Amino acid sequence: MSFMQRIVDFFSRKSVVTKGGGDKAISKQKAGGKMTARERIGALLDEGSFQEYDLFVEHKCQDFGMAGKELAADGVVTGSGTINGRPVCIYAQDFTVAGGSLGLMHARKITKVMDHAIKMGVPIIGINDSGGARIQEGVNSLAGYGEIFYRNTLASGVVPQISVILGPCAGGAVYSPALTDFVFVVDQISKMFITGPEVVKTVLGEEISMEDLGGARVQAETAGNAHFFSNSELECFEQIRTLVSYLPDNNRAKAAIIEQKKPKASYKIEELIPKDSKIPFDVRDIVRAIVDDSEFFEVQELFAPNAIIGFARIEGETVGIIGNQALFLAGVLDIDASDKIARFIRFCDAFSIPLLTLMDIPGYLPGSDQEHNGVIRHGAKVLYAYSEASVPKITVILRKAYGGGYIAMCSHHLRADFVFAWPTAEIAVMGPEGAANIIFRSEIMAAENPEEMRKLKVKEYTDKFANPYVAASSGYVDAVIPPEETRACIAHALKLTRNKEEIRPDRKHGVPPF
């Protein structure tokens, strides 16, 4: 073959394989409102930055008529590229090739690019769109999944791992996304479940649609498996690019510090706080009044909205923000909120992102369903995660700080580096009404008019204890600050804690209440 022939041959081979499953399968994919694997990578990464690996990989299966059957790139596109100039590794399953089914070589392509990401210390992004295991490849297909899950675990806390569900992701396949740090779903396109609606019907007799069982909204709102919900693939890619901008490349690096911007003038902290402490307000507005450019990138916005988590910058530095949201369920901690907060803390701690906690916690959600579903062990995760985290920990007590919830939300006792409290803070063992009923029980009972006496005692307790000064007198609050100085105080604390070091007893690893 002459030189020219070789070049022509290369391009013709390449053009066949990059066609994926062919025109018919591609038009079917598009009819479902979906992009192809290569289009997705092109849209997500910086233009022209994608470097593909393993285009000519072929499957080795000889059984069930698979011999001689060509599956372009074995149903997955892998490689590396950049997002805002920063390198990332990426793979995208190609549903047009045998339904994106996962066989041994398909899995090997994925694990190769994962190994690459771990070794080079760059984020890994996986786009899932697959019917599941390639049945013809039998146990080799399962081995492929197992190798991916193993690497997800190895990579956890080493490089940020992002999963994007752009099609079905069912059965065992769901466990790769579940092991990664952030899961993105798109309305009407993403479907995630362990067992599909048909099996659910046979086993339980339950009639439920695929969308109601494991659609994007259910995963983002009810199950909490997904962290980001969007209405289109392009919107989803924009979310991913934004997320990456807040993160460091790996656990040895720190997130880039960019030029700082002041919060927008429209967010005035002193105007945001209601005069009556029983009136709820949106804690996200407080966040926006504190952070650079009033830009708060919320994580798990739809799940357990009684707590908020997300990223923002203060004087250019990425911080992970956690807050109690009085607007929903009075801002209580419950099972879902605990899980949400605890995992976020561990992510931030693993990637050297300082934690800012905005406390306004009335307590835990009462009820048999909470108790029977294990609110004790789930709630314990928050305590564990905060205590274990060695990144800078800054807490601002906005209003309520009652009982166990006060301890849990990064109090001085769990080693917050700075605890600030607004003058509106109420730090006490329990709410005035509950406390007065217990402490002054006999006096109330003995009174001529018990109801009057009860009110009197509630007021007495409120005046005496529902403030920040009792805690401050014991040194549990480092400073009581006027709300408008919050940003400046946090910025100072961040500067001071930048080189924080914390010595811990030697151990293999702790045993968190998973």
Added chain:
Amino acid sequence: MSEQESLRETQEIALENGVFETRVTKKYLQRKPYEKDDPRVIKALIPGCVAEIHATVGQPVRQGDTLMILEAMKMLNRIKAPQDGTVKAISVAAGQKITKGQVLIELG
């Protein structure tokens, strides 16, 4: 047969890969089958006490209108209309203590 006895008996469970003879747990027996949530039936998501009712039966409401204030966990929580509609029934009264999941208002 008591509940304790029935827990000791085995029963058949159909899973994806076949039917299995097995004992079951109390939690398994108490599973509730899936019911699609009706957004027109507004239930309490938190136990508490009805502080104020701002709606009347027959009144047309817009999405986001405050229908009721529920005092719970030291907060005055606004119960809002999840969608446009008319108030069909109000199942609670001001001052009433309510449990989690209790129906508060139905929209028509």
